[in-house]
Every structure is written in C-alpha cells, then in structure tokens.
C-alpha cells in the first residue's frame with residue numbers, strides 16, 4: 001500500500017495523541033483510583049433508609065477523624081436533605097475546615113438529580129437505584145453553592161444548598 | 168526517453184495534500200489544546 005508522506009505524518013500524529021490521552025486516563029483510572037461517580041453501588045430508591053449512610057440521623061456532615069469528613073445527601077424533588085440542626089431545622093449550609101478530605105455520598109428518593117458543588121470536581125449524577133460518591137480535598141476556602149444540574153421538574157432551580165470552606 | 172515521460176505522468180498524478188495536511192494539523196492542535204485545557208481544570212480543582 002502506498003501512503004503519501006503527509007498521510008504518514010498525520011496518522012502517526014493522530015495515533016500518538018490517542019496513545020498519550022489513553023495513557024493519562026489509564027494512569028488516573030488504574031493507579032490513582034479515578035472512577036465514575038456512580039459505579040455500581042446499588043440502593044432501593046423507595047427505601048434509601050435501608051442503607052446505613054442514608055438513615056435520617058446519618059444525613060449531612062459527619063466528622064470521621066481529624067480532617068476527614070463524610071457528607072451524606074438524600075436528594076429528592078426539589079430538596080437536598082442534609083439532616084437537621086439542633087433546633088430541628090433542615091440544614092442548608094455545611095461548614096468544613098480548609099484542607100479536609102471529604103467523601104460525598106448521594107442517593108435519590110425519586111428521579112434523576114444532579115449534585116454539583118460549583119467550582120469543584122464534586123459533580124455527579126444521582127440516579128435512582130444507585131449510590132453516587134466522590135472523595136475530594138476541599139483546599140480552597142470560600143463559599144460554594146451546591147446545585148442540581150439535571151433537570152428534575154418544576155422546582156429544579158430551587159434545589160440548592162451551600163458549602164463553606166473556612167480557614 | 169519513454170521512461171522519463173512515464174515518470175513525469177505519475178508525478179503529476181500525485182495529489183497535492185498540502186492544504187489537507189495543514190487543516191488536519193490545525194484540527195489536531197485544537198483538539199490537543201482543548202483536551203489538556205479540560206484536564207488542567209480537572210487537576211487544579
């Protein structure tokens with residue numbers, strides 16, 4: 001087969017870039033533990049309380065150890081359940097010290113929702129039947145808005161909460 | 168003499184791929200820049 005000189009160059013260039021991309025993504029996946037946020041952990045959508053993490057008393061922020069936190073979120077139309085504060089009111093704002101490692105775990109009680117801590121990599125779909133989770137280090141102080149970025153119905157735009165990362 | 172004529176003809180048949188080459192490379196560079204741009208965002212956040 002005869003190939004034009006230019007064809008050879010762009011074939012090598014294209015194949016080479018593909019190899020580089022795959023090596024980077026593969027390194028992330030197999031050595032750094034990057035994985036899809038919903039990766040086959042199942043849950044009963046009609047009874048998410050059956051999962052220890054989504055029992056009402058375990059929702060919201062939990063300190064596991066120094067600089068290690070878990071945030072459990074029960075999403076439903078059109079509300080992120082982050083547990084209750086001392087006065088029995090629904091928590092709307094979560095405060096986390098800067099530099100903490102946070103494991104975010106979310107499940108939905110009804111339809112597909114989004115869970116995005118805007119400005120960070122915490123961005124996941126919350127699908128019925130699955131637990132979505134991602135672990136991050138919150139190392140930039142500031143106020144972040146959690147938004148639903150999967151259209152879930154008439155009150156979609158009302159679905160939000162706040163995260164404060166403080167020094 | 169005859170051989171030379173044949174050679175001349177085949178050289179003329181060679182497609183001119185210069186423009187194609189430049190556009191393929193521009194597209195390639197664009198893809199690489201956007202790919203690493205998105206990757207840098209992912210890493211820095």
Ligand SMILES: [Cu+2]
Nearest residue numbers: 148150152156
């Ligand atoms: Cu929504």
